[in-house]
Every structure is written in C-alpha cells, then in structure tokens.
Amino acid sequence: MSTPKTEKTDAQWQAELTPEQYAVCRCSATEPPFSGKWYRHKAAGTYTCVACKAQLFASETKYDSGSGWPSFFQPFSRAAVSLRQDETHGMRRTEVNCAACGSHLGHVFPDGPKPTGLRYCINSVALDFLPG
Template sequence: MCSKIDKTDAEWQAELTPEQYRVCRQKGTEPAFTGQYYAFKEQGVYRCGCCGEPLFRSDEKYDSGSGWPSFWQPIAPDALATHEDASHGMQRTEVVCRACGAHLGHVFPDGPRPTGLRYCINSVSLAFEPGGSGAPEPERTPL
C-alpha cells in the first residue's frame, strides 16, 4: 500500500466529478441499482476512484441483492479502514480507503462464508482495472 495521501478539499474537488466528490469526500450514497458496477461481472481489480489504491478483487464480489457492488473481503487486510457511523438514525460501520480516506460505503455482518461480511460499496467510489492483480495474493480466510 502507498503512503497516506493528503490533499486539500479544493484539490479533491478539482480532481473528482461532482458525484465522486459528493460520495467520496462528503460521505454521500449513490441510489441503489444505479451504479455502473452493481451488476458488473468482469474479472479484475476494483481500485479506489480517488487515489487508485487496489481495494477489492472480482473474485470476492457477489450479488447481495442490495443494489450496490458487494464484496466478502478486501484485497488486503490493510487496504481499508472502518469507522462507526451513527448518521441517518442508524448504527453502521463506514468503510474508507486507508490511503486517501475516501468514503466507500459500509460493511455489514450479513455476508456469505467464509467471512460473513458484506462490504457494500458505492460504484462511483471505485475504478475498475480489467484482469489486473492489484496487489500480492491476500491471505484467505479458511472455510
């Protein structure tokens, strides 16, 4: 993983589309079933849409029925950071890119085996790299 990326709000706003900025820097959410990757089936690596860090592999993506791309584990244990999120009258766990702090979505304890986790991620916070490896093979959670 690369070192921490520190940019001003103005720099992020100049680099991102208005929708990327709203979701990734202002903790917004794209509407369910509208993002380009929710039903996407290509093989490759999903990178942070803000800084390009590898976050998820297509092998760990599954159809959760939620309307957002869902993954059962990140590409590497240190790719993401989590924070408690009590916004909107709910108790959730926010997922951010560890390198740049971009809001990606939330993680829930209702995913498939082997982890039981569902990383529910906004498409606009991702950039897809076809066939890319992204990072060394992660340690797999045993069944």
C-alpha cells in the first residue's frame, strides 16, 4: 500500500509550520541534542509527522539511545518513511524523510537494538504525538 502524497508550495509550508519546524522539516536542519520535547517522552501512542500528520513511529519502538534525540528501532510501517543517501557535512549518512510529504525527520544508523539493529534518530520538532 502506498502512502498518499502531500504536496504544498514552499510558501504554504512556511505559513503552516513554525520557523523551527520549517528549518528542520523543509531545510534539513537539526535541533540541538537533548532539547526536544519528545526526547524523554514515554507515553503510549503514535508519533506522527508534524507537517502532514502521517503515522511515523509507534511508541513501542522508541528507546533511549543516549544520543539526545528521540530514537526508534523501526518505523510504523515500511511505507511510512523514505530513505536517501546524505553526504553533507563531510559525512555519509542515510537521511530519513516522511514518505507522505517529504519532510526531513533525521537519520538512521546501524547501531540500534534488536530486533532490527537500527537507530532512527529523529528530530522532536519534526514529530507530533497521538496518545493511545
């Protein structure tokens, strides 16, 4: 099942997102470590894209990686996120984007816990939360 696409102009994104959300989601910025509201959050529910409300990560997959950003070992579904190579800042990383709207979420690294061995390191500002 493919994810429905959300398409908006740059002006629409700027009008709908806070300056910090816009910088991270649309310009691939990174919030400072240990600063995000979801970093130590432990409630049950679903983390969604702040820009388009698509479901991204279940709380059951969140863990404390010690990195300073919310970390998850797998996305809500395979179709929830898209990945691309990121070679900015002199590094080789895998960027994680919302598959529905293309918003930058963070990066994924191969140093996470079982069962996947992955660490989806996600900016809090790119996330919203639905309890439940």
